Amino acid sequence: MKGLIGRKVGMTQVYDEKGVLIPVTVVQAGPCVVTDVKTVERDGYSAVQLGFGERKAKNVTKARAGHLAKAGVTGDKLPSVLREIRTAAGDEAPAPGTVLNADVFEANDYLDVVGTTKGRGFQGVVRRYRFGGGRASHGGVWTRRTGSIGCCEWPGNVIKGKRMPGHMGNVPRTVQNLQVVRVMAEDNVLLVKGAIPGANGGILLIRSAIKKQTGAKK
Incomplete structure (x- = not known):
């Protein structure tokens, strides 16, 4: 399992060797420093913790600064x-303090990318769930409203999970099996085929696809 933390830059398009136009998302992937290695014996599960981005050391909590110092990550920026x-x-993990770059992935690798969708605020059911709404004429007075949401007798309450107006967006979403079109290792940039959730500048978690073989052909 390979993975990085990245930042969504935006979308563009490139041509492949056959002249086919491919829409791609530009992702700044890394550099990421290994800040901890979780083990089954110590933590109950196996994982690698990565750090990405920069923040002035004076703005980092003492708890986090101490945690990073154990991995040898110190300085004015953390x-x-x-x-x-x-x-x-049982997988071999990189040692704490190791820096990982975009070149851990190769062209034609497949990725699962986790991003945070754009926040849409409080929305009604027509936009949030694509309800049809009510009639627009002949006495209709609830054009964009929900309609019936409960029962008069049994169970006598609104059923849990009923689709109703509320907060929309700003939730984690995973897109699976996205193909790496190009790796620009000198700039720590990946060109990933297709769209990725979230706004430009959003933080992404990039990892090897779990349902598709890495390095497979298109």
Whole structure:
């Protein structure tokens, strides 16, 4: 299992060797420093913790600064984001303090990418769940409203999980089996085929696909 923390830069398009236009998302992947290695014996599970980004050391909590110091990560700037990549028990993990770059992935690798969707605030059911709404004429007075949400008799209450107006977006979403089109190792940039959730500048967790063989052909 390979993984990095990255930042969504935006979308563009490139041509492959056959002249086919491919929409890609530009991702700044790394550099990421290994800040901890979780083991089954000590933590009950196996994972590698990575750090990404920069934050002034004076703005980092003492608890986090002490945690990073154990891995040899010190200085005026410290990682601003920490994430974990789960690994299989017994897998060889990089030592704390190791820096990982975009070149851990190769072209035609397949990735699972976790991003945070754009926040849409409080929305009604027509936008949030694509309800049809009520009639727009002949006495209709609830054009964009929910309609019936409960029962008069049994069970006599609104059933749990009923789709209703509420907060929309700003939740983690995973897109699986995205193909790496190009690796620009000198700039720590990945060109990933297709769209990735979230706004430009959002933090992404990038890891090897668990349902597709890495290095497979298109």
